[in-house]
Amino acid sequence: xxxxxxxxxxxxxxxxxxxxxxxxxxxxxxxxxxxxxxxxxxxxxxxxxxxxxxxxxxxxxxxxxxxxxxxxxxxxxxxxxxxxxxxxxxxxxxxxxxxxxxxxxxxxxxxxxxxxxxxxxxxxxxxxxxxxxxxxxxxxxxxxxxxxxxxxxxxxxxxxxxxxxxxxxxxxxxxxxxxxxxxxxxxxxxxxxxxxxxxxxxxxxxxxxxxxxxxxxxxxxxxxxxxxxxxxxxxxxxxxxxxxxxxxxxxxxxxxxxxxxxxxxxxxxxxxxxxxxxxxxxxxxxxxxxxxxxxxxxxxxxxxxxxxxxxxxxxxxxxxxxxxxxxxxxxxxxxxxxxxxxxxxxxxxxxxxxxxxxxxxxxxxxxxxxxxxxxxxxxxxxxxxxxxxxxxxxxxxxxxxxxxxxxxxxxxxxxxxxxxxxxxxxxxxxxxxxxxxxxxxxxxxxxxxxxxxxxxxxxxxxxxxxxxxxxxxxxxxxxxxxxxxxxxxxxxxxxxxxxxxxxxxxxxxxxxxxxxxxxxxxxxxxxxxxxxxxxxxx
Amino acid sequence: xxxxxxxxxxxxxxxxxxxxxxxxxxxxxxxxxxxxxxxxxxxxxxxxxxxxxxxxxxxxxxxxxxxxxxxxxxxxxxxxxxxxxxxxxxxxxxxxxxxxxxxxxxxxxxxxxxxxxxxxxxxxxxxxxxxxxxxxxxxxxxxxxxxxxxxxxxxxxxxxxxxxxxxxxxxxxxxxxxxxxxxxxxxxxxxxxxxxxxxxxxxxxxxxxxxxxxxxxxxxxxxxxxxxxxxxxxxxxxxxxxxxxxxxxxxxxxxxxxxxxxxxxxxxxxxxxxxxxxxxxxxxxxxxxxxxxxxxxxxxxxxxxxxxxxxxxxxxxxxxxxxxxxxxxxxxxxxxxxxxxxxxxxxxxxxxxxx
Numbered sequence: 001x002x003x004x005x006x007x008x009x010x011x012x013x014x015x016x017x018x019x020x021x022x023x024x025x026x027x028x029x030x031x032x033x034x035x036x037x038x039x040x041x042x043x044x045x046x047x048x049x050x051x052x053x054x055x056x057x058x059x060x061x062x063x064x065x066x067x068x069x070x071x072x073x074x075x076x077x078x079x080x081x082x083x084x085x086x087x088x089x090x091x092x093x094x095x096x097x098x099x100x101x102x103x104x105x106x107x108x109x110x111x112x113x114x115x116x117x118x119x120x121x122x123x124x125x126x127x128x129x130x131x132x133x134x135x136x137x138x139x140x141x142x143x144x145x146x147x148x149x150x151x152x153x154x155x156x157x158x159x160x161x162x163x164x165x166x167x168x169x170x171x172x173x174x175x176x177x178x179x180x181x182x183x184x185x186x187x188x189x190x191x192x193x194x195x196x197x198x199x200x201x202x203x204x205x206x207x208x209x210x211x212x213x214x215x216x217x218x219x220x221x222x223x224x225x226x227x228x229x230x231x232x233x234x235x236x237x238x239x240x241x242x243x244x245x246x247x248x249x250x251x252x253x254x255x256x257x258x259x260x261x262x263x264x265x266x267x268x269x270x271x272x273x274x275x276x277x278x279x280x281x282x283x284x285x286x287x288x289x290x291x292x293x294x295x296x297x298x299x300x301x302x303x304x305x306x307x308x309x310x311x312x313x314x315x316x317x318x319x320x321x322x323x324x325x326x327x328x329x330x331x332x333x334x335x336x337x338x339x340x341x342x343x344x345x346x347x348x349x350x351x352x353x354x355x356x357x358x359x360x361x362x363x364x365x366x367x368x369x370x371x372x373x374x375x376x377x378x379x380x381x382x383x384x385x386x387x388x389x390x391x392x393x394x395x396x397x398x399x400x401x402x403x404x405x406x407x408x409x410x411x412x413x414x415x416x417x418x419x420x421x422x423x424x425x426x427x428x429x430x431x432x433x434x435x436x437x438x439x440x441x442x443x444x445x446x447x448x449x450x451x452x453x454x455x456x457x458x459x460x461x462x463x464x465x466x467x468x469x470x471x472x473x474x475x476x477x478x479x480x481x482x483x484x485x486x487x488x489x490x491x492x493x494x495x496x497x498x499x500x501x502x503x504x505x506x507x508x509x510x511x512x513x514x515x516x517x518x519x520x521x522x523x524x525x526x527x528x529x530x531x532x533x534x535x536x537x538x
Numbered sequence: 539x540x541x542x543x544x545x546x547x548x549x550x551x552x553x554x555x556x557x558x559x560x561x562x563x564x565x566x567x568x569x570x571x572x573x574x575x576x577x578x579x580x581x582x583x584x585x586x587x588x589x590x591x592x593x594x595x596x597x598x599x600x601x602x603x604x605x606x607x608x609x610x611x612x613x614x615x616x617x618x619x620x621x622x623x624x625x626x627x628x629x630x631x632x633x634x635x636x637x638x639x640x641x642x643x644x645x646x647x648x649x650x651x652x653x654x655x656x657x658x659x660x661x662x663x664x665x666x667x668x669x670x671x672x673x674x675x676x677x678x679x680x681x682x683x684x685x686x687x688x689x690x691x692x693x694x695x696x697x698x699x700x701x702x703x704x705x706x707x708x709x710x711x712x713x714x715x716x717x718x719x720x721x722x723x724x725x726x727x728x729x730x731x732x733x734x735x736x737x738x739x740x741x742x743x744x745x746x747x748x749x750x751x752x753x754x755x756x757x758x759x760x761x762x763x764x765x766x767x768x769x770x771x772x773x774x775x776x777x778x779x780x781x782x783x784x785x786x787x788x789x790x791x792x793x794x795x796x797x798x799x800x801x802x803x804x805x806x807x808x809x810x811x812x813x814x815x816x817x818x819x820x821x822x823x824x825x826x827x828x829x830x831x832x833x834x835x836x837x838x839x840x841x842x843x844x845x846x847x848x849x850x851x852x853x854x855x856x857x858x859x860x861x862x863x864x865x866x867x868x869x870x871x872x873x874x875x876x877x878x879x880x881x882x883x884x885x886x887x888x889x890x891x892x893x
Contacts, residue, residue: 328771353774365772373772376765386758387773396754 028053028183028214029074029105033083036069043069046083047240049233051183056205056215058225058246061235062258062459064429067218070235071185075107076100087183106176107185112168116161120154124175147174150207151200165313166197173204184208185216190224191485192314195520202228220258222251223488234258259460267467267492270475275303277339278448278479279325284334284349286320286503294320296503297334304341304447307470307480309494309511311487313523316500318483319368322450325481326365327353341447341477364446366437368453368483374437377426381407381418384425385440410439414465431462438466442473449473452483467493487516501525545879557875558839561868568863573854580850587849588842598838598845600733603740604798605837608819610744611791613828614751614784615668616820618764622785624671624686625792626816627693630809631667632660632796634693634700636723637716637807640800641704644722652723656797657739664793665786667693672785676778690816694809701808715805725802736802743791748830760784792816825872836872840865 031049035042043066051057061067072078074085076097084091087103094100100107114123121140140156147154152170160168169189176184186205190198205215205228219225225232225246232249234241234257241257256262279302286295295317302308310318323329325336327348336349338361348356356363371377375384385403393399407421414435418428425433434454442449451470455463470493474480484490490497491511499506499522506522566577573580589595608625615622636656643652671685706714717723728734751757759780763770770777795815800807818840826832847861 326772353771354776357774367772369768372766373768376762376769378765379761383758383761387762387769390755390758390773396756398753398755398758 026052027086028088030086031070031083032086034070034073034080034085035082036066036073036078036080042238044073044080045238047235047238049240049243051214051216052231053214054209054212055230056209056217056228058229058232059216059218059235060220060222060225060232060254060258062220063457064237064431064459065235065258066238067235068187071107071187071216071218074100074105074183074185101179104180104182105185106179106181106183108169108172108176108187108189110187110189110191112172114160114168114171117159119157119159120163120171120174121156123160123171124156124178128179143174143178146177150177150211151204165192166194166201169193169201177208181213183214183216185218187218188220189217190219190221194313194523195487195516196524197520198224221486222254225249225254226251236260255460263460263464265460265464267464267489268471269493269495270471272303272306272474272495274477275305276341277301278304280337280339280345281321281325282335282337284321284324284336285332286317286324286329287332293503295324298500298503298505299334300498300505300508302448302479302481304477304479305474306495307474307482307493309490309497310481310483310500311485311490311497311519311523312500312506314485316523317503318452318500320503321500322365322367322452322481322483324349325448325450326363327351327356338448362444362446362448364441364444364449366434366441366449366451366454368456370433370437371426375425375433378424380422380424381411381436382421384436385410388440388444406440406443407436410436410443414439414469430457431459434458434466435462438469442469445476446473446478448479448481450481450483453485454482455489456485487519491516491519499523550879553875553878554872557871558868561871564871565864565867568867569850572856572860575854580854583850583853584843584846587846587853590849594845596731596733598841600736600803601841601845602834602837603733603736604795604803605815605819605822605841606833607740607743607795607798608792608815609823609826609833609837610740610747610830611664611788611795612819612823613747613788614757614760615788616764616823617751617828618760618781618784620672620675620781620785620788621683622668622686622788622792623683623820624667624689624789624816625819626812626814627686627690628664628667628789628792629796629799629812629816630690630693630697631663632793633800633807633811634697634796635659635663635793636797636800637700637704637713640716640723640805644717645720649723649726653726653801656723656801657794660793660797660800661790662793664796665790667793668785668789669782672782676781697807697809697811704807712808713806716800716807718805723801724805725798733802736798739794739798743794744830747791751828756780756783821869821873825876839868843868 027050029051031047034044034047036044047066047070049070059067059070069078073080074094076094076099079095085094086092087105092099092103094103115126118126121136121143124143125134125139143156152174154167154170154174160171163171169192173184189201193201205217209215217229226249229246231243231245232254233243234254236258244253252262255265281301282299283297284295284299285293285297288294298317298321310321312318320329324331325348331349334349335347337345338348339345340361346359348359348361351359367373376387382400382404385406386398386400389403390398404421410416411418411421416428416432416435416439418432425436428436438451438454449470454466454470458466467489470480470482482490482494491514494511496508497511497514497519498508499519501523502525506525509518566581569575569577569580587594588598608629612622612625636659639652639656639659643655647655667689671680671682671689674680674685675682701711701713704713705711725735728738751760759770759775762773762775763777763780767777770780796811799811804811822833822836822840826836843865844861847864850856851860
């Protein structure tokens with residue numbers, strides 16, 4: 001069987017011999033020499049990659065390595081500048097999501113594309129053309145059958161707004177399966193899941209593979225790669241590095257491929273010494289515009305010289321906790337007290353940011369929304385440094401000299417990659433933006449340091465740099481609060497971990513003696529445990 | 539079509555220069571169609587009308603300064619992303635305050651005192667007119683675009699009421715030239731020059747505002763609030779206070795422009811005293827990206843075309859709307875060129891579908 005191509009140069013000079021099965025057909029999808037640039041940035045540089053039929057392939061790479069860009073080209077969101085794509089041995093042009101769809105490719109994005117007010121079944125058939133009137137009962141039955149075939153648990157007539165995040169993800173997967181997808185691409189699917197939900201997802205993926213589907217999972221989590229995939233393809237800085245069989249790979253071999261050098265991924269954690277209570281939250285309750293309690297009688301303390309981690313499903317109240325302490329969130333009831341190193345408890349709940357500052361309390365806050373809250377993306381580094389210091393000094397005029405020196409110091413010490421202090425921050429890459437933000441916040445030697453998702457989107461080296469910066473602040477006596485989503489990191493970095501569920505404190509545990517599973521159970525509200533140190537029988 | 543990463547100064551100037559040249563060509567075509575005259579002669583007429591003799595040149599300078607002042611007044615509000623569309627009304631209120639002083643006190647106070655009173659009163663009137671929508675935005679988060687726009691109409695009605703009291707001659711429904719014989723309240727000549735005071739006032743305010751925006755703490759607060767109110771709050775900036783303060787400044791400067799018009803130029807007040815300059819200034823400020831030097835250039839260009847068109851209209855028998863058409867064509871090309879500054883158009887070879 002020969003296929004003719006119009007207007008292309010076939011880069012692989014493979015000759016097909018009559019009667020012999022070409023290797024190409026054993027592949028569900030192949031990338032040959034794919035390149036894609038955005039302005040000066042080469043996101044994908046001549047990538048050659050292949051997914052075999054009926055396998056689970058992990059595409060592994062640091063943040064910024066080009067994984068999502070590559071997959072977006074199969075999904076029809078971007079179009080390659082160079083190179084071509086083959087599906088089932090045939091060369092294809094995927095110019096839009098519809099082409100991708102017609103090729104039986106289904107992509108499950110990180111950000112779901114569901115309509116909350118409709119039911120599961122309605123979302124699944126959204127956009128499909130039916131000649132006759134829709135028979136919802138039949139559709140719901142079909143959806144239910146499809147789901148149970150692979151081991152999904154969903155109710156087809158349930159409204160989306162009632163579903164949890166992991167259930168919504170299930171709907172997205174069933175949606176593409178219903179539309180006949182044979183090739184599924186999952187983009188960082190476990191970022192929003194608890195350990196237990198991740199296990200369930202992997203079960204389902206294995207069932208799909210048994211059924212002959214081919215799957216690609218994009219991830220940067222090494223332990224998951226080792227658990228679920230058959231082979232691993234590694235990307236680094238836009239280039240394809242290589243593919244290995246998972247059974248031959250180890251955490252360090254994969255890390256070396258991802259980063260390009262041997263890195264020891266150790267977080268230095270010392271034991272807390274001379275801890276003094278700094279923050280005391282007592283029955284803090286906050287309500288959102290709809291009257292729902294985003295924080296519900298939350299009480300805990302944080303001491304200087306320790307790192308308290310905060311874990312929880314996204315939206316459990318993490319943002320509200322940090323913002324209440326900072327003075328950015330209105331507290332309906334409850335109190336927050338601060339004890340300075342010299343002693344003497346002061347009430348800080350109800351004070352604004354500038355009032356807290358006026359009391360001389362050095363509170364540093366690295367928010368989740370870096371460019372939308374922590375920094376001004378159109379301003380340069382010097383002006384961004386001034387966000388924390390512009391009011392100082394006499395008179396009406398700004399002092400730009402001191403912030404500029406601080407900016408230069410941060411560039412040097414944290415190795416920020418930037419054309420210079422006068423480049424707008426928005427032009428820097430995610431990792432460098434975060435370095436600037438963290439650098440500025442710790443520059444004042446804060447007494448309380450709060451960080452939210454500090455390494456989200458960052459490459460490995462920057463991530464470990466920031467973990468160690470936080471450890472150093474702790475050793476300097478600061479009370480550090482770290483909201484994070486990677487439970488493995490939290491267990492390694494923090495001294496104690498507080499788990500939030502639905503705005504309530506589900507439990508506070510010692511990090512050194514807890515497990516991911518315990519945290520996972522608390523995150524979903526399955527187990528209510530109080531106070532660290534003692535482990536109740538689960 | 540790709541978004542540009544950044545653009546060199548030279549390329550930027552080139553794109554705008556091409557836009558202006560294209561605009562002039564299209565205008566020439568339009569003019570030929572309308573007047574059947576040689577476009578170069580028509581353009582010469584423009585230049586004649588704008589700069590032909592010292593008197594006309596000074597009028598051009600005066601008008602440029604007024605337009606510039608309004609643009610300078612709008613700048614702080616726009617940098618804060620507070621869309622002050624009410625400059626027209628603020629100018630009018632400043633004009634009313636000035637006219638009131640001229641009419642009631644014009645012949646009883648020395649001219650130095652009168653001048654200071656007029657300037658202060660016009661700034662106060664503009665300040666109040668800008669403060670009202672700002673208060674409602676800060677307290678109730680009302681839409682400032684609509685609010686400031688509505689205030690323009692209120693200002694016009696206030697003038698209509700005032701005209702009832704200030705009619706001269708009675709029954710004519712116009713105020714006429716105020717203090718025509720005594721020149722009471724008229725901006726004094728300086729060094730023998732009628733309009734140099736206008737120029738001095740505007741240049742001083744422009745320099746002050748430039749320094750304020752770039753080098754003062756309050757200017758910094760304006761920039762941060764304009765970029766992101768979340769970030770401003772995070773940094774401890776009192777966003778409400780900044781909104782109120784900035785609109786007071788913006789309104790005051792636009793009000794001041796009103797006194798320059800009433801006291802220093804037309805010496806009368808009517809509902810068309812502002813002549814749409816409150817809106818034109820928005821274009822000037824925006825297209826200059828709030829750079830005062832560029833604002834001077836753009837103001838000059840627009841006033842040049844405006845004054846020139848008046849000449850053309852009489853010389854070649856064109857309708858006075860001809861100047862609006864020409865201004866419109868130039869603005870069209872200049873605004874269009876902004877697209878090419880931000881995006882680069884490339885042609886990719888179409889590939890055939892082979893799925």
